[in-house]
Amino acid sequence: MVKPPSFLSAIFGEDVKIKEERPKVTLTFAQSLDAKIAGVGGKQLILSGRESMVMTHWMRTMHDGIMVGVGTALSDDPQLNTRHLPAGVPHSLPIPIVMDRRCRLAVDCKLIRNYAEGKGRQPWVICSKTDDGEILERKERLESAGARIIESDDNELPGVLHTLHSLGIQSLMVEGGAQIIDSFVKSGLVDRLVVTVAPVVVGPLGIGYSLDPASLAKLSFQASEGMGIDHVISFLSR
Ligand SMILES: NC(=O)C1=CN([C@@H]2O[C@H](COP(=O)(O)OP(=O)(O)OC[C@H]3O[C@@H](n4cnc5c(N)ncnc54)[C@H](O)[C@@H]3O)[C@@H](O)[C@H]2O)C=CC1
Ligand SMILES: Nc1nc(O)c(N)c(N[C@@H]2O[C@H](COP(=O)(O)O)[C@@H](O)[C@H]2O)n1
Numbered sequence: 001m002v003k004p005p006s007f008l009s010a011i012f013g014e015d016v017k018i019k020e021e022r023p024k025v026t027l028t029f030a031q032s033l034d035a036k037i038a039g040v041g042g043k044q045l046i047l048s049g050r051e052s053m054v055m056t057h058w059m060r061t062m063h064d065g066i067m068v069g070v071g072t073a074l075s076d077d078p079q080l081n082t083r084h085l086p087a088g089v090p091h092s093l094p095i096p097i098v099m100d101r102r103c104r105l106a107v108d109c110k111l112i113r114n115y116a117e118g119k120g121r122q123p124w125v126i127c128s129k130t131d132d133g134e135i136l137e138r139k140e141r142l143e144s145a146g147a148r149i150i151e152s153d154d155n156e157l158p159g160v161l162h163t164l165h166s167l168g169i170q171s172l173m174v175e176g177g178a179q180i181i182d183s184f185v186k187s188g189l190v191d192r193l194v195v196t197v198a199p200v201v202v203g204p205l206g207i208g209y210s211l212d213p214a215s216l217a218k219l220s221f222q223a224s225e226g227m228g229i230d231h232v233i234s235f236l237s238r
Helices: 006-013 050-061 070-076 110-116 133-145 157-166 178-187
Strands: 024-031 036-038 065-069 095-099 124-128 148-152 171-174 192-197 219-227 230-237
Touching: 006 050, 006 192, 006 219, 006 230, 024 036, 024 050, 024 178, 036 178, 050 192, 050 219, 050 230, 065 070, 065 178, 070 095, 070 178, 110 133, 124 133, 133 148, 148 157, 157 178, 171 178, 192 219
Parallel strands: 024 171, 024 192, 065 095, 065 171, 095 124, 124 148
Antiparallel strands: 192 230, 219 230
16 A cells, blocks of 8 residues: 555545644554453553554654653553555654653663664653752653653643644644543543554453543544454544
């Protein structure tokens, strides 16, 4: 497939209007039939099949930035790149952004290594302004390793999104994990929600999320499509 699947072109063809100076936010994740996003103890699960995973990588190309929480960065060591797309197809690569209040990101994580090896964009790490010596030390180590540190006064989502917008991020794909999903939904800052549902059951010990019902009610069904054995469902803030 040398261009984004028609499903993505269709759902992103419908524009969202926002009043604030912030990026347009797409929240996306893959879940099991019993609404789990990870296994026991937060173990990473590859829930998406090949077709929906390729779709997710195309969706990455449609955003300026791609965000995960530090919990995800520590447990999954993600790359947040577009390696599942066919080689030689020109596309843009989003900037990886990690929400990391206390600068816990590992200096030898794949995001930093890929950047150092010229295989990825410079990761941005959003952390709190603080005088705490240990955090300042970790901040310096991350910076020396190649990360761009962005200090946020309050580390609250509206302020963070405003800062990202001022740095040129006009569209942001938020990929989780559980806390980040909950925070974004609760904050009412989700413009699109794209959920991949895989036909597997993880069981009660898996990691789920809790979507605030009042905030969810502001999102309405947009489209759905079967991709391989998965189903992808999109919602739009209207
Ligand atoms: N199936 C899927 O699509 C995905 C699954 N996951 C899974 O999620 C799990 C990780 O989830 P969590 O442990 O909940 O970690 P998380 O990735 O949600 O990160 C939590 C951290 O994000 C920051 N944060 C959260 N809300 C914030 C806010 N409102 N303002 C500022 N900073 C905030 C804090 O530093 C917090 O410690 C992993 O097991 C991973 O495998 C993660 C992404 C996608
Ligand atoms: N779309 C999707 N399907 C799954 O089955 C997943 N486990 C995830 N996880 C998210 O993708 C990140 C990994 O990215 P890379 O493959 O390393 O580029 C992971 O950290 C989650 O954010 N997503």
